[in-house]
Amino acid sequence: xxxxxxxxxxxxxxxxxxxxxxxxxxxxxGEEVRALQAGLEAGLRLIDTAEMYAEGGAEEVVGExxxxxxxxxxxxxxxxxxxxxxxxxxxxxxxxxxxxxxxYLDLYLLHWRGNVPLEETLRAMETLQxxxxxxxxxxxxxxxDDMQELWEENAGTRCLTNQVLYHLASxxxxxxxxxxxxxxxxxxxxxxxxxxxxxxxxxxxxxxxxLQIAQQKGISVxxxxxxxxxxxxxxxxIPKASSVAHVLExxxxxxxxxxxxxxxxxxxxxxxxxxxxxxxxx
Numbered sequence: 001x002x003x004x005x006x007x008x009x010x011x012x013x014x015x016x017x018x019x020x021x022x023x024x025x026x027x028x029x030g031e032e033v034r035a036l037q038a039g040l041e042a043g044l045r046l047i048d049t050a051e052m053y054a055e056g057g058a059e060e061v062v063g064e065x066x067x068x069x070x071x072x073x074x075x076x077x078x079x080x081x082x083x084x085x086x087x088x089x090x091x092x093x094x095x096x097x098x099x100x101x102x103x104y105l106d107l108y109l110l111h112w113r114g115n116v117p118l119e120e121t122l123r124a125m126e127t128l129q130x131x132x133x134x135x136x137x138x139x140x141x142x143x144x145d146d147m148q149e150l151w152e153e154n155a156g157t158r159c160l161t162n163q164v165l166y167h168l169a170s171x172x173x174x175x176x177x178x179x180x181x182x183x184x185x186x187x188x189x190x191x192x193x194x195x196x197x198x199x200x201x202x203x204x205x206x207x208x209x210x211l212q213i214a215q216q217k218g219i220s221v222x223x224x225x226x227x228x229x230x231x232x233x234x235x236x237x238i239p240k241a242s243s244v245a246h247v248l249e250x251x252x253x254x255x256x257x258x259x260x261x262x263x264x265x266x267x268x269x270x271x272x273x274x275x276x277x278x279x280x281x282x
Contacts, residue, residue, distance in 0.1 A: 081114025
């Protein structure tokens, strides 16, 4: 099974559970809770959420799913950039903790870069650590230049991860951001590893080569795409699954290994970037 380690933390499976779009439909809440619990039981310990998702609704779903089993999860949430000041970040974190029904986060991320100076956000994160409300902090949607600037801050090297968009049809981070993060021993969390719903996702799931490889291996295209994302060292994927069947399918992808021949064929169909491209964000 492919695993990933955040510094001195115990190794985690290289696939976690995303929660974007959870908490938006009350009728689906029970199924979403059951899916998250099934994921935990299948070993997918990392659960990623954010105050942005359904304006706290996703955190409430996670809180319900973790009732009585908080110690089974490695819990991540994210703060809005306009809440990332010294005072506002503490208030935002406390609201997240209440919705999540816990007294600490394993990891707290700046969701994307805004107008609050990095130095102030880092002070907020350090304060939250000192108060025991978060164990670690990191960032999301930071490009290579942003990471370089972050690492130049006094506390910047304590950033645990950078969460960015990464899937087969969006490989831009492979040119500079991913190698840079690997050089600094900063793992990357890949959101939307199956591509967001729409044209790109359909193009992947209907692609003849991917269908052929998946059929030959006896797996789904979704499992193929997940195994492709986590082939990279220090990359953890966080697909969302709103049903038990889907989350178990995701968990099974941890056991899949793509051959060099398969990877070469995929590279021909979806070439890696030959030059710097703007960071893809959704």
